[in-house]
Amino acid sequence: MYVIGERINGMFKDVRQAIQAQDKGIIQDLAKKQLAGGAHCLDVNVGPASDDPVSTVQWLVETIREVTDAPLAIDTTKHDVMATGIKAAGKGSVINSTTGQQEKLDVLLPLAAENDASLIALTIDEKGIPRDANGRVEIALRVVAGAMEHGISPDRIYVDGVIIPVSADQMTPTHVLNTISQCKMLADPPPKTILGLSNVSQGAVYRELINRTYMVMALAHGLDAAILDPMDTELMDALITAELLLNRNVYCADFLKAYRASAA
Amino acid sequence: MSFEVPVEKWSTAVSTITLGATADNGGTRTSTVTLGGAATLPFLHFEGQIPNRPVVAMEVLDTQPKEWPEALAKPFGNVLGDPAAWAQKCVEEFGAEAICLRLTSAHPDNEDTGPDHAAEVVKKVLGAVGVPLIIWGCGDDAKDNEVIPRASEAAAGENCALGTAREDNYKTITAACLADGHKLITEAPIDINIAKQVNILVSDMGLSTDRIIMYQATGGLGYGMEYAYSIMERARLAALGGDKMLSMPMLAVVGSEAWRAKEAKAPDAEGAQWGPQAKRGPIWEAVTANCFLHGGVDTVIMWHPEAVQLVKQAIDKLMQH
Numbered sequence: 001m002y003v004i005g006e007r008i009n010g011m012f013k014d015v016r017q018a019i020q021a022q023d024k025g026i027i028q029d030l031a032k033k034q035l036a037g038g039a040h041c042l043d044v045n046v047g048p049a050s051d052d053p054v055s056t057v058q059w060l061v062e063t064i065r066e067v068t069d070a071p072l073a074i075d076t077t078k079h080d081v082m083a084t085g086i087k088a089a090g091k092g093s094v095i096n097s098t099t100g101q102q103e104k105l106d107v108l109l110p111l112a113a114e115n116d117a118s119l120i121a122l123t124i125d126e127k128g129i130p131r132d133a134n135g136r137v138e139i140a141l142r143v144v145a146g147a148m149e150h151g152i153s154p155d156r157i158y159v160d161g162v163i164i165p166v167s168a169d170q171m172t173p174t175h176v177l178n179t180i181s182q183c184k185m186l187a188d189p190p191p192k193t194i195l196g197l198s199n200v201s202q203g204a205v206y207r208e209l210i211n212r213t214y215m216v217m218a219l220a221h222g223l224d225a226a227i228l229d230p231m232d233t234e235l236m237d238a239l240i241t242a243e244l245l246l247n248r249n250v251y252c253a254d255f256l257k258a259y260r261a262s263a264a
Numbered sequence: 265m266s267f268e269v270p271v272e273k274w275s276t277a278v279s280t281i282t283l284g285a286t287a288d289n290g291g292t293r294t295s296t297v298t299l300g301g302a303a304t305l306p307f308l309h310f311e312g313q314i315p316n317r318p319v320v321a322m323e324v325l326d327t328q329p330k331e332w333p334e335a336l337a338k339p340f341g342n343v344l345g346d347p348a349a350w351a352q353k354c355v356e357e358f359g360a361e362a363i364c365l366r367l368t369s370a371h372p373d374n375e376d377t378g379p380d381h382a383a384e385v386v387k388k389v390l391g392a393v394g395v396p397l398i399i400w401g402c403g404d405d406a407k408d409n410e411v412i413p414r415a416s417e418a419a420a421g422e423n424c425a426l427g428t429a430r431e432d433n434y435k436t437i438t439a440a441c442l443a444d445g446h447k448l449i450t451e452a453p454i455d456i457n458i459a460k461q462v463n464i465l466v467s468d469m470g471l472s473t474d475r476i477i478m479y480q481a482t483g484g485l486g487y488g489m490e491y492a493y494s495i496m497e498r499a500r501l502a503a504l505g506g507d508k509m510l511s512m513p514m515l516a517v518v519g520s521e522a523w524r525a526k527e528a529k530a531p532d533a534e535g536a537q538w539g540p541q542a543k544r545g546p547i548w549e550a551v552t553a554n555c556f557l558h559g560g561v562d563t564v565i566m567w568h569p570e571a572v573q574l575v576k577q578a579i580d581k582l583m584q585h
Contacts, residue, residue, distance in 0.1 A: 250502050250510060252460035254468075261467065262508040 001243060002041065002225035003236075004073050004094070005034030006198065008060065010047020019049040019056055027060060028067045035070055037230035038240075038263045041094060042068075044085060045075035053081045061088040073120070073227070079107055091116045096227075097160065100125040100139035109150045118156045119147065120194055123179065129162050133178035136161050140183055144191050154187040158194040158225055165202035166210065173200060173214060180221040192224040211235055216242045271311050274504035277303035278562070279474045279511050280316070281447055283362060284396030285423035293422060294394030297362050299477065299562040300513030305500060306560050309585030317583045319563040320553075320576055321398060322360035323519050324350045326377075326385045327369035333531065335541040336523060339569045347385050348392035355393045358569040359576065364398040365389050370411045371402035379414035386418040398425040398449070398565070401437075409436040416440035425449055425477055425515075431462050438466045441475070449515060451479045454488065456495050456502075456510070463509045476512045477563075484521040484528070485552040496559035516556040519567025522549035550574035557582070 007030050010016050018026035031042055042064060050056035053076070061072060065088075073094035074085035086093055097120035098108040112119045121143040123129070123136035130136050140159040147157050161179035164172040180193045200214045201207035212235045215226065219242040230236055240259045243249055252258055280301040285291025297319045304312030328345035329337070339358075343349040347365065354360040367382050369375040390397060399415050401408035413436060416426055420443075427449030429437050434450070441448045448471060452459035459478055467473055478499065482492035496514060503511035522528055527538060528548040538544050549571035553564040557579070566572050 250460055250498070250507060251457045252464060252509070253457075254461060254464045257468075258460060258464050258507075258509045261464070261473075262506065 001219065001223065001239060001248075002192070002194075003039045003230055003239075004041045004043050004096075004194075004225060004227040005030075005037070005039035005230045006043050006196075006227045007034055007229060007231065008042055008064070009045040009075070010049035011045070012047075016047060016049040019046070019060070022059070024063045024066070027063045031064045031067055031070075034230045035068060037233070038236050038260060039070070039230040040263070041071040041073055043073045043075050043096060043227055044089075045096075046081065053078060054084050057081050057085040058088055061085055082108070083111060086111060086115045086117055092118075094118045094120060094158070096120045097122050098143070099123075100142050105143065105146045109146055109152065112147075112156070113150045113152055118158060118192075119143075119152070120158045120160050121191075122160045122162050124162060129164070131175075133161075133175050133182055136175065136179040137182045137186070140179070140191060141186055144187050148187075153189065154191045155189040157191040159183050159191050160194045160196060163195060163197075163199045163214075165204065166200055167203045173217075177217060177221045180218060180223050184222055193222065194225040194227065195223060197226045197228040208232060208234065212238045215239055219243065219246060269310055272304075274303060274312060275506045276504060276508075276511065277301060277313070278500070278503050278513055281474065281477060281513050283398070283423060283425055283447060285421060285445075289423065291422045292390065292394075293396055295361075295396070296423075297396055297563075299515075302500075302560075302562075304504070305497070306558050307582045314583070316562070318557050318561065318579055319361050320359075320572055320579070321362035321364050321563055321565045322354040322358060322569075322572060323364045323366055323517075323565050323567055324354065324389065325366050325368045326382070327375060329368075333523075333529065333541060333545070335545045336568055338542075348388040351389045352392045354569075355395050358572050360395065360572065362396045362398060362563070363389060363393055364400055364565045366400045367402050367408075367411055367415060369402070370407050371404050372407060373404075374402070376407075377411075379411050382411040382415040383418035386415045390419060390422060396424065397422060398427065399446075400427045400449075405430075405433040409433070412437050413440040413443075416444045416446060419446070420444040423447065427451065428479055429462060429466050431458055431465070434462060434466055435469065438469045438471055442469070442471055447475050447477060449477045449479050450512075451481055454480050454482055454492050454495050456498055459495075459499065460507075460509050463512065467509075473508055473512065477515050478510075478512045479515045479517070482516065482521060482556075484518075484523075484525040485548060485555060487521075487525055489552070489555055493555060493559040496556070496561060500560035513562035514560055515563045515565065516553070516559075516561040518549060518553045518556065518564045519571075522552040522571075523567060546570035546574065550578070554578050 046053040072089040073096040075096040123139040161176035201210035278300040284293035284296035301315040369377040425447040428451035450462040546568040
């Protein structure tokens with residue numbers, strides 16, 4: 001599974017402080033630790049920490065690039081921040097994210113095409129988040145169709161079924177699982193599916209247990225990617241084991257070690 | 265209607281290993297061989313790069329072979345029993361691209377020779393030929409742990425391959441390999457899970473994965489070939505899918521396995537219905553090698569010179585594109 005490390009986000013206190021103090025060490029350390037933990041890609045979110053998010057995203061990307069060439073997912077709702085971040089990050093980066101709203105697609109699909117980037121699409125439109133899987137899949141289809149018009153292969157689209165905290169709505173986890181399964185039938189090649197995992201446990205107790213359990217359930221439904229904390233070893237162990245049980249990797253006695261050695 | 269060949273996209277390639285060190289690299293070899301590197305299933309040139317052709321190595325025993333039929337022994341004339349002369353004949357007359365020296369005499373049930381003998385034979389063979397050397401133990405764990413470190417040391421700097429490291433006996437040979445700058449052959453009993461596990465164990469000792477060649481102990485054609493073939497294919501698929509712990513080049517021991525089959529072994533008196541042994545034996549060996557090449561092995565270790573010629577011709581054709 002494609003793991004996007006969530007930790008370089010201005011919402012976290014250490015990152016906010018690093019941005020304010022322009023302290024490269026903290027950011028680079030987080031980049032390296034997440035990659036060592038099994039991340040393939042690193043999310044970069046300026047968060048509320050900066051008055052000048054455009055120059056901050058530039059600084060973050062350049063800072064990370066000093067220690068790794070791994071793909072970056074630029075995580076913002078502001079177009080100028082996105083455009084700057086994606087250009088700085090280079091080919092193979094990820095736009096995080098668009099929704100199904102036409103005015104967003106009109107801007108972000110061309111940006112993805114120009115920069116050879118993948119695109120995370122939240123299944124949200126003008127009417128908000130659909131109640132069930134059907135509404136979510138309908139929005140996903142609209143994004144996939146739009147992507148193809150721009151020459152973007154469906155497998156560069158990551159459909160995010162938008163998880164709502166289980167403490168707020170207990171039906172959403174099931175709707176999102178069904179969305180993941182149904183997306184496989186949308187196109188050939190099908191779009192990929194992704195989860196912003198930690199959202200499922202916002203405001204709940206036993207957050208890590210909830211994240212880990214839901215991760216495994218989603219993998220069994222065919223999930224392709226997740227934004228998560230790769231430094232959470234128990235979460236990563238569960239993920240690796242689930243992939244093994246789904247025959248996505250060859251078993252051996254030291255399979256956890258083998259996975260980490262292969263990811264390194 | 266036009267037909268479009270379906271082409272699979274793979275994320276990675278088999279890793280590449282070179283055997284043999286020339287003077288430039290601190291050794292005395294006059295030639296080297298490079299294994300692996302394929303970015304597709306065997307010989308699917310339309311799908312991905314296959315930068316290196318499979319290597320045909322010939323096996324030399326460090327003692328007079330026992331129970332070799334006339335059909336097998338005859339082409340070698342009087343060199344059997346003299347490993348240096350035997351190796352030389354394989355390279356100069358039969359076109360062996362590498363020599364696999366098997367330290368058979370060290371086995372307690374054989375002559376029970378010691379580490380000094382092994383070191384001496386290795387040096388003699390290195391002196392007699394310029395091709396890369398594969399050094400293979402006798403198969404008795406305790407004895408191999410005595411003999412291989414000395415054999416390895418005698419070939420230090422020559423960038424040989426040492427065989428074999430197994431799940432229950434890998435530490436000594438891995439240490440020798442690390443100390444003397446060789447490559448390592450990891451062995452599993454036709455079991456992909458154990459193959460991966462052995463690779464993990466030896467890399468935990470500090471041997472990098474690009475110094476490992478995988479070997480699935482196997483039978484000859486008709487004796488478990490299908491099973492071996494599918495395990496090899498599965499390993500190759502895992503390698504192409506990005507599993508670094510299975511992305512090493514593979515090796516097959518063909519000569520000794522093929523000539524264990526009754527179709528090759530039976531003397532003319534018993535196997536008359538299959539035709540003369542001098543013909544069917546080499547063919548049995550060549551076809552066995554050919555099957556393994558299609559399963560994805562990067563080097564075959566052979567016995568009979570005619571089988572070697574047949575396999576080299578087959579490789580020539582398979583590498584045309």
